[in-house]
Amino acid sequence: MANESVRAERLLEAQAKAEALFHEIAARGLVAPGESERAVSDRVRDLANEMFGTTRYWHKRIIRSGPHTLHPYRENPPDRTIGADDIAFADFGPIFEEYEADFGRTYVLGDDPVKHRLRDDLPKIFAAARHAFEATPDITGKQLYAHVQDLAVEAGWTLGGWHAGHLVGEFPHEKIDGADTESYITPANDTPMRRTDKSGRRCHWILEIHLIDTEREIGGFYEQLLDLG
Numbered sequence: 001m002a003n004e005s006v007r008a009e010r011l012l013e014a015q016a017k018a019e020a021l022f023h024e025i026a027a028r029g030l031v032a033p034g035e036s037e038r039a040v041s042d043r044v045r046d047l048a049n050e051m052f053g054t055t056r057y058w059h060k061r062i063i064r065s066g067p068h069t070l071h072p073y074r075e076n077p078p079d080r081t082i083g084a085d086d087i088a089f090a091d092f093g094p095i096f097e098e099y100e101a102d103f104g105r106t107y108v109l110g111d112d113p114v115k116h117r118l119r120d121d122l123p124k125i126f127a128a129a130r131h132a133f134e135a136t137p138d139i140t141g142k143q144l145y146a147h148v149q150d151l152a153v154e155a156g157w158t159l160g161g162w163h164a165g166h167l168v169g170e171f172p173h174e175k176i177d178g179a180d181t182e183s184y185i186t187p188a189n190d191t192p193m194r195r196t197d198k199s200g201r202r203c204h205w206i207l208e209i210h211l212i213d214t215e216r217e218i219g220g221f222y223e224q225l226l227d228l229g
Helices: 004-027 037-052 066-070 113-135 141-154
Strands: 062-065 087-092 103-108 165-168 204-213 218-225
Touching (some): 004 087, 004 204, 004 218, 037 062, 062 066, 066 087, 066 218, 087 113, 103 113, 113 141, 113 204, 113 218, 141 204
Antiparallel strands (some): 062 087, 087 103, 103 218, 165 204, 204 218
């Protein structure tokens, strides 16, 4: 078993590769009007293989656009063609040298100011939530979720999911169980986030921000490591 400093280093290295992948997604314009969500997902898969030899993912690959951006992770909307004025997001969990990355970003294809504000609010809310985490040593999953929810409302949005993040680690990690609330940043999790897991390793967390506007039928997504980096 890797020591804690090595584990942290490997998780950060995995995230750096995911960030490079997402930078290349934007540089190559893969999220483009007229493309189907499934086709874009396949192209991102192929790009990850081209860049890093990545062939495995610890969760399903997600590209969602337009009204599909309202759907939380667990749902599986049908394939959709991306429109010229759409908002879209990508959520990928590639495995790099046995360490999991989980990364999500939002793309706006047109000039709609509301969609641009939504995209721009995501990293701001992430940063504010991370600040609250760093400032509160004994913060619980319940408390952080409530804070993220408040930040979303203050910005004029609704938080889209039943949780705002989860544990992350080596693959396969402790196989997050939907019924295991201690693995999630969710209202039912009253345990401190700074703790060790069942194997005695330090817990590391992904923070994910899913903001939605049900009236406009748009959503945005932003995800990366919370406690490292």
